Amino acid sequence: MSDARADATGNVVNDGRNGTVKQIICIKWGAKFGPEFVNRLHGMIARNITPPFRLYCFTDSDEGLHPDIAVRPLPEFDYKAPERTKGKWPKSRLWGDLGDVEGVVLFLDLDVIITGNLDDFFSYGDPDDTILGLNPNTPLEKMGQTSVYRMRVGKLKPLQDIFRADPQAAADKFKYEQRFVTRNAPGGVKFWPKGWLAHFRMHCVPNFPLNYFREARIPQGTKIVIFPGNLNPPDAILGRWDEADEHRAPLDHLRAAFDGRRRESFGKHIRHYLRPVSWVEKLWRE
Structure with a gap:
């Protein structure tokens, strides 16, 4: 029996299981990371995954990106990002609607190195789980780490609503977006197995x-x-x-x-x- 879920209309939604497309997303804004980071990420994924898969890059510039990468515009960000707090708060753009990208997605930071097969990141747990890495800097706190996380698109939208109300206050309270996600994700979060x-x-x-x-x-x-x-x-x-x-x-x-x-x-x-x-x-x- 397939683990792929059907929506209200009966259409199968991608969750990366049993032959459905494994969807990976990344985000690139500004000039800190050039297109080579996205292209090399795509190459590493291709060498370490069972197809079919697709990498979606949400970005403000598609210049220099490999043609096999699915380029999408940065989702709307209709609130002012925190200015005096650490953390990569622009990632909050990905918590809500992602246009034609639906179902389960695996987010990867642009500066990761893939050293093993990625299939388990799609088969682990339930497709509706929000799964993060466990931050090794704060082992007693059990805070998530968002360099590699999986979610069902739209499940974290309530976080956008909380954040939009007062972005700076949320950033001042939680310091890092990964702590904000860990503490506020609907249904809570789970963590990848130790060692992955x-x-x-x-x-x-x-x-x-x-x-x-x-x-x-x-x-x-x-x-x-x-x-x-x-x-x-x-x-x-x-x-x-x-x-x-x-x-x-x-x-x-x-x-x-x-x-x-x-x-x-x-x-x-x-x-x-x-x-x-x-x-x-x-x-x-x-």
């Missing part, structure tokens, strides 16, 4: 002093490596902690901790060393 997602800085990079001698690794069983913060795949390939950093040989990086060339505290400087990561360069391609 790996946080690059926390789970892949060796602890000091091994980070000076060993390359970051992919933990066994990982399907997707996420890159929260300022360290992105291009930085990992070059062996730098963020765009403002520069890769140095191990001894020179340690010397910089003492001779005034460090940009942060001594403790952070010596921990924030990264050797160039060969598997990121190998996997992050079209």
Whole structure:
């Protein structure tokens, strides 16, 4: 018996199960991420999924995007985004109506690295579940992480209504959009099984002093490596902690901790060393 659900008219709605289309969505606005991030995401998906699938990119510019990517305009955002709070609040555009994209969708951040098969992200749990990653920074809080999450389109629309009433107040209270989603999603949220997602800085990079001698690794069983913060795949390939950093040989990086060339505290400087990561360069391609 198929798990695909039928709507009120009897039409089958995509949920990515039993041969229905696996729908993946991403969002790109502004200039922080170029089209190569979307194109490489599409390439990684294609190599790690059982078809049929389709990647939808909601964006303000389709310049340079691969023709196989389904481009859609950014959904209407008829409220002012918070200006003094951390978090990627423009993602709230995706909580409501997505035009012709209906059914179950898997959202992926543009800066993830796919390291395993994605099929389980569609077959896990119930199609009506809202499923997030578990944020490793706040294990006792059980806050979700929205680099990789699954939802039924429209289920999170009530969150838009709450947010629209006073975006800055909501952002001030919850600090991050992922905490807002975790606390307010209708019916609550569930989490991906432990080990499916790996946080690059926390789970892949060796602890000091091994980070000076060993390359970051992919933990066994990982399907997707996420890159929260300022360290992105291009930085990992070059062996730098963020765009403002520069890769140095191990001894020179340690010397910089003492001779005034460090940009942060001594403790952070010596921990924030990264050797160039060969598997990121190998996997992050079209």
